[in-house]
Amino acid sequence: MRVHLGSDHAGLDLKAHLAGWLTEHGYEPVDHGPFVFDALDDYPVFCLRAAEAVALERAEGLDSFGVVIGGSGNGEQMAANKVAGIRCALAWSEETASLAREHNDAQVVSVGGRMHSLSDMTRFVEVFLTTAFSGDERHVRRIGQMASYEQTRELPPLPESASGAASA
Numbered sequence: 001m002r003v004h005l006g007s008d009h010a011g012l013d014l015k016a017h018l019a020g021w022l023t024e025h026g027y028e029p030v031d032h033g034p035f036v037f038d039a040l041d042d043y044p045v046f047c048l049r050a051a052e053a054v055a056l057e058r059a060e061g062l063d064s065f066g067v068v069i070g071g072s073g074n075g076e077q078m079a080a081n082k083v084a085g086i087r088c089a090l091a092w093s094e095e096t097a098s099l100a101r102e103h104n105d106a107q108v109v110s111v112g113g114r115m116h117s118l119s120d121m122t123r124f125v126e127v128f129l130t131t132a133f134s135g136d137e138r139h140v141r142r143i144g145q146m147a148s149y150e151q152t153r154e155l156p157p158l159p160e161s162a163s164g165a166a167s168a
Helices: 007-024 044-061 073-078 095-100 118-130 137-152
Strands: 002-007 028-029 066-070 089-090 110-113
Touching: 002 073, 007 028, 007 066, 007 095, 007 118, 044 066, 044 073, 044 110, 066 073, 066 118, 073 089, 073 110, 089 095, 095 118, 110 118, 118 137
Parallel strands: 002 028, 002 066, 066 110, 089 110
Antiparallel strands: none
């Protein structure tokens, strides 16, 4: 399975570590940069490429994933989520990494290189990559609502129990 990697300068060392870890564990890492330390680099340049590669390969029927890495992981997650069809989750614990897959069928995970130890972040990525989507109807329905909005820009209808809340 391919795992596309993108980061900024704050995630450069973790990205290098993950590339080795992924190879050791039977994955095929694809590094979208950066390749040298530059304190002024811009994470969207690299994270958008990683997420775009995941989206393209999934459209071809491949089971690819992505990992984007920054200081906090916040901006990197936002960048990855700009790619049509990508759901990127910020993982800050094993539970959030697992839930990103189980409930949200996320294809990309974001981690903060300055927020956790190297072993914790590696574990978050491992949990993300080894956790399956549950396929529960409620999760499929919610993902469908987001996908529909992404394509049509039409909001999903409010449930009858909440119809008065929007006008208040």
